[in-house]
């Protein structure tokens with residue numbers, strides 16, 4: 451697959467992107483608009499009460515952020531008209547039927563126009579409330595599939611999952627799809643019934659309501675329930691368990707829809723395009739680095755030789771685009787979803803000890819730049835020039851911001 455194939459494929463295509471306000475979703479949106487300005491339309495479905503609020507979210511949280519700098523430089527003053535021509539914000543919620551798209555005219559237009567559906571949406575909290583995670587990572591995957599099946603000229607449904615649906619295993623893990631009701635190796639029971647899990651959630655919520663439980667009690671009970679059910683069936687946490695169940699529903703109900711599932715490992719900042727090093731908020735490995743930098747994590751009990759499977763976000767997006775195009779073009783029927791694991795540990799492993807070395811190197815570089823008079827801007831709009839005071843936490847704050 452070369453870039454010409456990709457650019458040709460994207461020309462005049464209409465793509466529904468779910469999760470465009472998320473880390474990976476916005477990198478995908480930027481990249482497709484940058485490499486193929488002649489795509490027909492991107493429907494960006496976001497949680498919002500109406501189309502106005504959805505559009506505002508897309509502008510504020512996606513188009514106007516630093517990530518779009520290269521595109522802004524390219525289009526200059528014409529960027530707004532380019533965006534309004536190519537991007538349509540849709541107010542919705544994938545935990546609802548019809549993805550929460552209540553305007554039937556818009557829904558019909560989408561069913562007519564959409565060529566590709568891409569689902570980046572998820573709740574990625576490891577210990578999310580079970581009801582929320584089941585709604586967002588499991589049942590929502592099914593809702594998106596049902597929506598995609600109604601699109602008359604659909605060529606591909608691509609769903610982003612996680613490599614950790616495979617649980618805690620070592621060695622080479624094959625790109626195998628789940629069958630409905632599958633459990634993992636160490637589970638104490640062999641049969642998982644997603645419908646019974648839904649009923650259990652409803653029953654627990656009703657019970658809590660009958661007991662007039664406080665919001666805090668509901669939160670903690672539902673979080674504990676998620677972890678308990680995940681461990682019962684062999685998964686380490688609620689996030690990966692509910693993502694695995696989402697995959698099961700997709701595989702079981704896909705019928706003849708072309709379906710690709712991408713399973714990335716731990717996604718890190720952008721490697722090359724459009725802005726090397728760009729990352730947003732604290733999510734996985736970066737939260738550990740920042741906690742360390744802030745002095746909140748004085749030690750990390752780990753084997754220095756343990757491999758951390760990190761993969762830069764732009765590489766994941768490149769895989770998403772290539773897999774989407776290659777499989778849509780191949781147009782070959784596959785009874786099972788086509789799965790891709792996206793990680794680095796096979797070819798370019800990073801060990802915990804490497805991380806410590808990189809971190810020290812970055813601190814030293816920052817220190818040298820500060821001594822040379824370089825200014826750093828923090829999120830709190832403070833500037834550091836020189837005047838090193840080791841009693842302050844300034845160096846750690848720089849790392850944090």
Ligand SMILES: NC(=O)c1ccc[n+]([C@@H]2O[C@H](COP(=O)([O-])OP(=O)(O)OC[C@H]3O[C@@H](n4cnc5c(N)ncnc54)[C@H](OP(=O)(O)O)[C@@H]3O)[C@@H](O)[C@H]2O)c1
Pocket residue numbers: 468469470471472473474475495496497542543544545569570571572573574586590610611612613693713714715716717718733734
């Ligand atoms: N980040 C990682 O290290 C990593 C690693 C492996 C796999 N993944 C997978 O990659 C995908 C993208 O991850 P990410 O890091 O970009 O996640 P993220 O930044 O947390 O973004 C999640 C997105 O999903 C949207 N969303 C959540 N619930 C929704 C709902 N009910 N209806 C509509 N949209 C909803 C969020 O919208 P709001 O803005 O409204 O919240 C947000 O746009 C996920 O499927 C995740 O499981 C991530």
